[in-house]
Amino acid sequence: MMSSCVSVTTVGVNPTRARTLLEKCTTLSQVRQIHAHIVKTNLVTHALCVAKLIHALSHTIHPYEAVSVFSHVLSSLQDIRGIEFSVPSALRACGRSFAFNEGKQIMGFILKTHLWHDPVVTNSLVRMFLEFGMIHLARSVFDKMPTRDFISWNSLLKGYLRAGEIDMAREVFDDMPQRDVVSCNAMIDGYGKHGMCELAEEVFMTMSVRDVVTWTSMISAFVLNYQPKKGLCLFREMLSLGVKPDAPAIVSVLSAIGDLGFAEEGKWIHTYVFTNRIHHSCSFIGSALINMYAKCGQIENAYHVFRSICRQRNVSDWNSMISGLALHGLGHEAVKVFQDMERAELKPDDITFLGLLSACNHGGLVNEGQFYFETMKVKYMIVPKIQHYGCIVDLLGRTGRLEEALGFIRDMPLEPDVLIWKAILSASMKHNNVGMGHTAALKAIEMAPEDSSCYVLLSNIYAKAGRWDDVSKVRSMMKKRGIRKIPGCSSILVDGKVHDFLVGKAMDVKYNQNVVAKLEEVVCKLKLEGYEPDLNQVFLDIEEDEKESQLTLHSEKMALAFGLCSIPQGVPIHIVKNLRICCDCHTFMQMVSKVYNRRIIVRDQNRFHHFDEGCCSCRNHW
Template sequence: MIISGTIKDTFAASRLLSSPALVEPSYARLIFSQISSPNLFIWNTLIKKLVENGMDSMSPPPLLVYKQMLKTSVRPNSHTFMYLIKALQAQLDLYLHEGEAIHSNVVKFGCDSSQFVSSALLGFYVACGFVDRARRVFDKISEPGLVLWTAMMRAYVCANVSEEALRLFGEMRQLGFMPDPVTLATIVSACGQLGNLDTAKVIHGFITKSGVEVDAFVSSGLLGMYGDCGSLEFTYNLFCEMSAKNVVIWNTMIHQCAKNGNMDLAYQLFKMMPDADIVSWNTMIGGLAHAGRCKEALALFNEMELYGVKPNRLTLSITLSACAGLGALDTGTWIHAYIEKNSLNSDGSLDPGLIDMYAKCGSIDKALQVFEKTTRTDLFSWTSIICGLAMHGHAKQAIHYFSQMLEAGVQPDDVTLVGILNACAHSGFLDQGWQYFLSMEKVHSLTPKLEHYGCMVDLLGRMGYLKEAYSLIRGMPMEPNEVIWGTLLSACRVHNNVELGELAAQRLLQLDPTDPYIRVMLSNIYAEASRWDGVMRIRKELKERGLRKEPGCSSIEVNGVVYEFLVGDSLHAQQIEIHSMLDKLEIMLKIGCH
């Protein structure tokens, strides 16, 4: 076409430029340069190509092409602005100012009457976090259609302002608009976000009476709405009433069971499911792990292979977390080998989970090996290794890696600071602990939470500064919980401080009068101080209230099988051999002491 001169024909050039086969931006630009007088269609096609197929070093950005177009006699239309707004949304951090300029041009060239352009502008401002500007765009439209009403409601839902979304839905209904399935799904999300069961019932009643066809997307949204409102009963009843249930609806119901803590019902539904997919398996394994039922989570993971279901990265991430919770090192190591064999960690996204698993399973050296080899030293990887080292009492190494993280320009988050404060607490680094605690607001712009105060109370308590720990608790901007007072009580037990121990125990009993641990700890403090009257009083209270301390539980993995033991447990098939070995170890320890 170039040799024959056909390329100069506007129609022929536009056909070539708009061809789906033309995906190279630089080549599209070359064809465009051969056209002497490009019309609006050709300008729009070039901008569209640059937006959809990306840009290379040889091609100008879409906004620059637009500015070049304005220097000609060609004027933009709604299609031009749709493409430009799409380009802006790809790099929000760079183009907010440009977005405002494009918005001005939309008004200038009379394209603000286009519902689709206005909807795109709404989406742009919401993505930038400016829902108020999005509302101003909406309010300036004389007669917004259903698309714009829905877009604005969706904007409020995305900004977590569900009350405004519901208020806007009421205004829309007063004007006589009937929602479509997309609008219904949006308003159902708003109800779930609000968490008000009465409002959810009203919206559900409206949907039932409206006559609007309820698709699977809206149906799953209704299940999620009731679940988010904390009513698993309504969720399950609605699920049972649904005649047609696809895999999305089944997965939503199982997810809501897991979210609301009913894993038994979740498992029952999972087994009844006609066609479980990878999402179903991940939901079940993740739900069991989150509920502390890590042994069952690992058993279900092993069951996947029998059903021919291949795990994806999310499955492996969840299962690594279950291994960490159970201390199943052999299973975790096997998963690591599986990941390597199938090249499932090319981007390093599973490294934080591997580091966490190895650290919590007692293999900190292996955790360090994974960290040193990782190709992705992001916040999650740094935090995992710092928390792992802290857990193993390697405070100096944890502090070293924390310093390296800051030097690498990675800013810590709340979890990272919990890890470094724990490291200081376990090793008695009082001055450094205070320094890190005070730096949270001054240096890292992080507001200390309960967990951070808990670490500092633990650090002060371990070092014997009980009065300072109590002063810190009294000065907390939030109400101290059981963990805070329990940490102080434990420190009082170690340092035999009866006065503060009684105070901490009193506060704990106000929070949970049925916890036997509190009275047992206070009894031990009295015994250390030879306050036998206090010991007798506590024992009498325990007996009268029928309170018993929960037996401790430990687990060990042998040849890939995890065994759990309770204090006083005599159910294990090899209990005689186990106790015999324990007796031998006790004798050896006594001999070693002498």
Template sequence: MKQVQQIHAYLIKTNLVNHTFTVSKLIAFCAVSRLPHSLAYASSVFNRIHSPNYFIFYVLIKGCCDNGDPLESITLYVHMLSCLNELNGISFSLPSVLRACGKLSAIREGQQVFAQVLKTHLLCDPFVSNSVVRMYLELGEIESARRVFDKMPERDLISWNSMLSGYLRAGQIELASRLFEEMPERDLVSCNAMIDGYGKSGSCELAKEVFRMTSEKDVVTWTSMISAYVSNHRPIEALDLFREMLSLGVKPDVPAIVSVLAAIADLGFIEEGKWLHAYICANKMKLSSGFIASALIDMYSKCGYIENAYDIFGRVSHERNIGDWNSMISGLAINGLGQQALEIFLDLERMDIKPDEITFVGLLNAFGHAGLVDEGQFYYKIMQEKYNIVPKLQHYGCLVDLYGRAGYLADALAVIQHMPVEADVLAWKSLLSASVKLSNVVIGEIAALQAIKLDPKDSSSYVLLSNIYAKAGRWDDVSKVRLLMKHRGVRKIPGCSSILIDGKVHQFLVAKDMDLRYNSEIIAKIEQLVSRLKLEGYEPDLSQVLQDVEENSKESLLYLHSEKMALAFGLLNTSKDTPIHIVKNLRICCDCHSFMKLVSKVCRHRIIVRDQNRFHHFDNGSCSCKDYW
């Protein structure tokens, strides 16, 4: 800027400051250079010009819009109209003014500018017409944007892509798909947008179809497809695609790395996470860029390696964003470390960092998993009174879970009944799970019926209701629930446990009998373990068999739970100094929990189980959850 000021001084000294063309170049440079205070300097020079021309107005209007002052862009445009008699030169400024209207959600002003476009017959100018379409899309006026799009005399690829992106942002996936098929030509922007849109809408196969038909792929194409797999809970395919991307020499960007870390977190296998962490370090990617640190903290936490998460958190101590703090608190929460989560929160407060809504979701979850009811109630008030955060559905859900896990079902139900918004299915299911654990049929029925009403296709609500009836011995009601599921076409999600051995994922489904689907060696190992554990006082918890069968059959059914089979397979294929890491898609049952504790003691083997809700670290006969889950 010092050099700019010297040039300006020379223009004044030589009287060239009154030369319109020369001074316009000075303003143009200052308006678009993004140097500190350059835009203000451009405005200062502009205010001393007696007769600015269209070009000077244009560069200043564009500069204001590009540099975060859209209101000034509109003000300058109005000033230009009042200064200049003819409208012939406004076409240059219109795209920036229309963009400014979109940024400010100024729909009335935007409509007025569009009226000028029609009046001056500038709709045939592709730069102007595309800007009108984008403005209406930015304002959320999808139908208006489409009407302008249909009236355009000529549509170029930018026009089609703008309309396509607008439909996708608005969640209009069917309209976007139809438009995509109608496009006379497509480019990489079109294909990337559709892959991303299909992925976010749950149409992963359609995203895959577009991905495979795209011949020339860039890093955005690969990242969009990886993200589509991750958002649709297909982590193995996301990881496989990432490896394919690397094998073809495509260097991943930060969003790709973050997506793959999320896939590994979903899988829960630390070997893959350590490999990707090593790749990040080898390629000198900064942990503080693009939330890589947050994703690493989240990945290590969800793989049960909270010490590694702490290490990453410590490394970015001087560059932490609120996402890093939130990831650390949430990670401690799912590992049942409520007191440590509170300590992190207190550190955050001491550093004068303002927590957000997500911070308190993580903190309340941590209290819920650790049984810290008083702390949960206290910080729920702090959230509102000190930080002026209005509770949302997630916060009410955390409160319901906090009370439910602690056995205060009446309090949990009262939270739902007095919420200012209608409870979602997660809140009712949380209450239902607590009711099953405490065998409270009355509240369980209320919660189940509400959950089924909100999401009639979710099998878990029917299964939990069936379980609570089974625990109470109401087998007729169990049959009614199963018939209802059959009538509605709802299929129960089978219990599935996964274990990673030598880089390969092995999955075990819950079995109904001693059939040949599973290796006889695994069955023999389970029977051997049961015999050893009974000498240590193990008594199979037959109440966990929620089927109307003979007592002597119940014990056999318990042995075929998926996590027991995964454990047996792990013991057969790992050394004692290697922890056995199991990921289960449902909540671990009480019998399997007791079984794991005793196995860790008798076999002197560390066992880590991540179930649907949290982590269980079994070591020498005890569990990190302290039997509270």
């Protein structure tokens, strides 16, 4: 039965009382009880009462009941005065329940009556067709509407954006007689999601009035389009103007900080979230904090956040923790967290297993990876996606089981994608299998002809084998196709400023001389301790002294030298690199951590390396 505050058992419920009771309903069964009472007391002739009933039904898990009620009421009415109050809710219910034929019948009724001149009704008609995904019909209604308002234009604009029709959305945006904040926010969001960040920024800069959604949409656009620095700067500007960020803004800026890889700003945001109790309004804040700390190299802080939300963890929180451990190569720890998740009786999803398989991959846990791949399929009935297959291929390839990896690919029910062939290509490079690398490279280049890494890996395989003619052929192919190798770049945060170093030179000219001098000092000191540059990591046909010079100027080495000059003893040196760390730099970092007694944390393209006392957390498996 309904609670006493919503009881309809009181004798003499009038239309006003019925509407009040409908507003207080929280379940479908409550709405149905009042519906029965309305029928019994003949309140179906009361337009506002019926409108409230249909409105309540249209928001339930069974919206089609609103359509049925509307149909019944319409067929029984002698006078349609007041029916305009019910029509928008009936159209909403048609859209939510995909009742296309009924929606068309209501449209026919609208066209025959005065309702066609009611913008509230016609706007609802446009939104209904957009719910059906029939943009052409929505546009047809829009073009014929006698009256259009902000809602009309914005509904059509959002419909095009939701359907991915960015050009049509831009046409509507340009044609609007006037734009409000809603129009501009929608366009910023749409541009951002379609990789048109500059256009999003143009709209943002033209706005004289901005709300929190405006700022959040623009920050999100920067983050989605790999411009985390701009996103973070905009967030700071937002705060300086006194605009209080909402939960989505916090999630976006935490993502930006995670992409940058430096935790100082993240810690401040974490304090802000806690102080302003924003975490209570968004279940994704916890996941965002875990992701941020994990991506910034502070897996202990990530785990602290994870433990602190123990009473209200959702699947996303568990996924973030497992993925974070995977990023740090902590395979056994990730398996333990997954087992805790099972004991908590939470059902893992495909993202859970993607993180778990990735953890097994980075940890070299072949048996565990194969076991959980089968567990996903058999126990949880989750159909593996191409990314799950890719994890197993990469896992087998990294451990030298290339033939087994190829057999696994042949048995896949899905066609291998470029990432799978690149995994074979990388494994072939690591284990000096020129033939298999050549085959994998051709497959990868066919699928992604503009991906420079496919060409570079093939060229490097040939270089390691001393096949310089083949190296020249690959480079000629790249030049002919206009493919440029992505240069290695490493970043380090010192005194609140991010300093970038490009392979072969220091990008920050002010520090160039000091960095090179410090680097020469470090190399000399390490050589006294037995360091020998791994010249096999230079894939150029040049003299050995030139190869050594090339190795010395790798971006992560320059960033490290700058860190040794600028960061006090006892404070970890955090470096973020855009590409995979090479074997020579890996050995170099290990020795520096021992000789200089410094803890060094490097995040490369794939994972974290924690160097301490001459050892690395990856145990030379990366």
